[in-house]
Amino acid sequence: MNTEFIHALRDLEREKGLKMAVLLEAIEAALVSAYKKNFGSAQNVRVHIEPETGEIRVFAQKKVVERVGDPRTEIALSEARSLNSTYEIGDIVEKEITPKEFGRIAAQTAKQVVIQRIREAERNLIYEEFIAHENDIITGIVRRHEGKNWIIDLGRVEAIMTPTEQIPTESYSPGERIKVYVVEVKKTTKGPQVLVSRTHPGLLKRLFELEVPEIHDGIVEIKGVAREAGVRSKIAVHSREERVDPVGACVGPKGVRVQAVVNELRGEKIDIIKWSDDPAVFVANSLSPARVLDVEVDYENKIGKVIVPDNQLSLAIGKEGQNARLAAKLTGWKIDIKSESEAGDWEPWDEDLDAEV
Template identity: 70%
Template structure:
């Protein structure tokens, strides 16, 4: 150990942000173990590294006692006074016991400690970076699949796409570039474990934020998202500027913006609806693309009773109830849909009519 080694540690402190004192203390602790292991010593020792020269000293430590019961950790008062008359009972006598060939062992041990601490520091940096990105979207490259888990390279670390977070029917081939949503970042002994999703509603929200500048700028707000990944999603939007059509902005010129998101989600259908403070209007919009004749809101039971034209009933309900189910998730209302004839209506004119929003 020499001044060059200390200079190297100083460089690491600047580059990696690991305090040199932390490294030296870790090396000293490791050298105590190395000394006992290599020299079969049971003595109570400490190791000191000179912070200026890098010189290493192994010091035995024995407590001064009146009567010795363990000579590896204790020294009699009379013997201690022979070393230095100033010693009193309760003091600690330190004597250098550095072996002649300890330098080689020290260098090897120091290297192992530094490498380990660097690895821990890098893991810590990666953990901090990604723990702050929970709920964010990342792009990675598919590396491999193991037991249905897909491992995605994010550059500094691999993310895990569990089977439950994969879109049904979607395949993940080696070197495919995919966007995923960071669900959770766990700290483990092997480093940070990043769990990502392709099915989370947050992925859809983040994709719209990336594609629609008005959302990024705060002009348009995403109010709610409901999603059945791989099949269909609904998203409600609201504009703070009456001159900006929220649905049209999200669809984009010739549907370019929403189509880019559909392509990223491999063909998942997306309904973009206008949010409204009026729950009746909101529920009617949420059932798009079905036309709605009337909505009766029961606030006490949180139920919206919806009437649609007879020929629109199957469209309003959707395949296996999907459209109605997604609309209910989007609005937070239980939705009871009936056809015009089921509701016993004589004519469409007898009820409030919700005109289809031509912008949608």
């Protein structure tokens, strides 16, 4: 090892952020193992690398004891004091034993350690880069199909999109650019493992945050998202300023904002709902596009009894109950829906609940 190697380590410190002292410590530890392996030594040794010149020195270490049990690792107090009168029991005596041919072994070992540390540093940098994108949107390129998983190229790492995170109605083609939601970033020995999704409600939320300036500026707030990916979604929004219509802001001029989100999700229908802290109003709004005549709420059981016009019943329930199901998911309330003509069949609310409402 020579000064050129030391200069190379200093360059790595600047370029890769690898501290030279840490690198030297790791190389020294590796050289201890290399020495014992190549020279069959059972004694304790210490390796020191001079940080200015790169000179390597190997020292045998022996513990000072009263009576020697193992001469390979111990030295008698009397013998130690013949070397230096200040030695006491428990001290470590060192003697240089650097082999002449150790330079070649040291150079190869140091190279291996540095390469390993560079790889570890790069893996850590990539992990730090992508952990910052967790719960966020990122654009990737579809690369290949592995079993039921799709591999998405995110630049410095390939992400995995499992079947549950794929929209059933979508098909993907290698080379296609798509937006995905980063669900989780795991640190592994082979580098970061990134899991992405096209079905996560967070994807819809982040798309609106990117498209609607009022959301980005904090004027309009997304209160909730309910999604059946690829088919239909509902999003509840609230404005912190009375003069701003939250639904209108999300729809945008001539529907351009919501259409951009729909296009990204390849035609997924999106209902934008005005949030309310009044459960009856919120439940009624959540059943959009159906028109609601009345809502009675059971606060204790979080149930809303909804009455709609006869010709709105199928719209309120939706195909296979989808509209009502999404409304319930969005509001967190169980929703019972009946037409105006059927409403008389309902039993009246408990008097205490009537009073509370």
